[in-house]
Amino acid sequence: MPAIQTTYAAQHARWVEGMVLNMEPSVVVTRLAEDVEGIGFGKVCVQGTADNQVVDSEATVKFCGIAVLDTTRPTGKYEQYDNVAVVKKGVIVVTASEAVAVGDPVYYTPATGVLSKTSTSNTLIANAQWDTSTSGAVGKGYTGLVNSSTPTATTAPADGTGSATTFASKTPDQVLRDINGQLTGIFTGTLGAEIADTILLPYAVLLDLSTRRIDAVNQTTILEWIERNNIYTRTTGQALTIRGVFGYLDTAGASSTKRMVAYRRSPEVLKMHIPMPFRFLPAWQTGPIKFDVPGIFRVGGVDIRRPKAVRYLDGI
Known part of the structure; x- marks a missing residue:
């Protein structure tokens, strides 16, 4: 059996593509990977040939969701015919192809699946928005470490x-x-x-x-x-x-x-203002045998x- 991992960092990554980031309610369904090349974690999934199949992004095909990280996959992706966990609703980690701000709409390029905030020649993911950014929240007048006007x-x-x-x-x-x-x-x-x-x-x-x-x-x-x-x-x-x-x-x-x-x-020199550190709220019942534990925090931008x-x- 080939080695799955041979090097180890001193610290875990803050997040990786495909990670379901928090405990907000989410909808995850199971589909089959149709393509020979498989589907990467955190990548756009679109409708495949059969109702229960998905493929990576292709032009003119209906959007289905984002592939969820599965740490048990030795190749770092879903291979052909694997069961694919696809999030249809919830918070998930993906890679943006450009600087984005909190609240920006989410678009993807149909032929490649590249995610961005740019509408030109791209397809809107309905009701989706970017939830975090290292470049600041322009809509709120915030900038970040890499795009401030003062240095x-x-x-x-x-x-x-x-x-x-x-x-x-x-x-x-x-x-x-x-x-x-x-x-x-x-x-x-x-x-x-x-x-x-x-x-x-x-x-x-x-x-x-x-x-x-x-x-x-x-x-x-x-x-x-x-x-x-x-x-x-x-x-x-x-x-x-x-x-x-x-x-x-x-x-x-x-x-x-x-x-x-x-x-x-x-x-x-730098300070990230966090007026309310992350904390869990009391559990609340959302179904007959289902309980959610929400979390909340507030940030005030980079100073x-x-x-x-x-x-x-x-x-x-």
């Missing part, structure tokens, strides 16, 4: 291959220079009072840096080179935290370009208290 935002130098600004087009020295420029920009902009200790990168950019070597003969990757030679580590002797963020940074920059976020990770301790680099 300084600059564009990466256009000196990569073909005068491009992207990290993928640049040498290791140029990438290190761009990153150090943001770190030192915070340091000099605050007269030495602040220095960034954390960098957030689009996931694809982080993947590129972690796999591309600094030259053809050296085994050191660009990411390892940055981790050793960044100005924060050289100044403090401490490791610079570099994290990849899926989705939200891909279009957060000017003209929908990729954005890097550099900041000092501290409550003095960037020291905008000069946060910087954006766009076009990477």
Whole structure:
């Protein structure tokens, strides 16, 4: 039997695609996976050939629901002829293809199943809405860590291959220079009072840096080179935290370009206001032998208290 998992993170993910997120009432039905390629967790399911069959998203086919996570599946998805748990009503974790805000409508691209808030050439999922976002709730006047208007935002130098600004087009020295420029920009902009200790990168950019070597003969990757030679580590002797963020940074920059976020990770700089922490309410009976235990919490948005301790680099 092949190994199901060979690596383990120090912490569990906050959520994964297909996870039923809370104990709100939900409707989940069982269907059969018709397609040879199967159906991934958290993906759009549409009507198959038979009444009890579903396939992954296809054009002009009726929407049925979202595939629920099943941790017992060794391949990480529902294979052909598997019983598929499909949520028709409830809260479920999916991946957004663009920045979304709480309350935005949910659309999917018929041919691919990609989920978004954009209506053009897409199909509306009736009565569905996005329930959370790291980019803030625009409708309520909120912004988040990656799209606030208060930090300084600059564009990466256009000196990569073909005068491009992207990290993928640049040498290791140029990438290190761009990153150090943001770190030192915070340091000099605050007269030495602040220095960034954390960098957030689009996931694809982080993947590129972690796999591309600094030259053809050296085994050191660009990411390892940055981790050793960044100005924060050289100044403090401490490791610079570099994290990849899926989705939200891909279009957060000017003209929908990729954005890097550099900041000092501290409550003095950032605070997520939670006036009412999550709590369970008393159980209440919703059927002859059915009881629900609802939960409730309130959030007040992200407060960037020291905008000069946060910087954006766009076009990477």
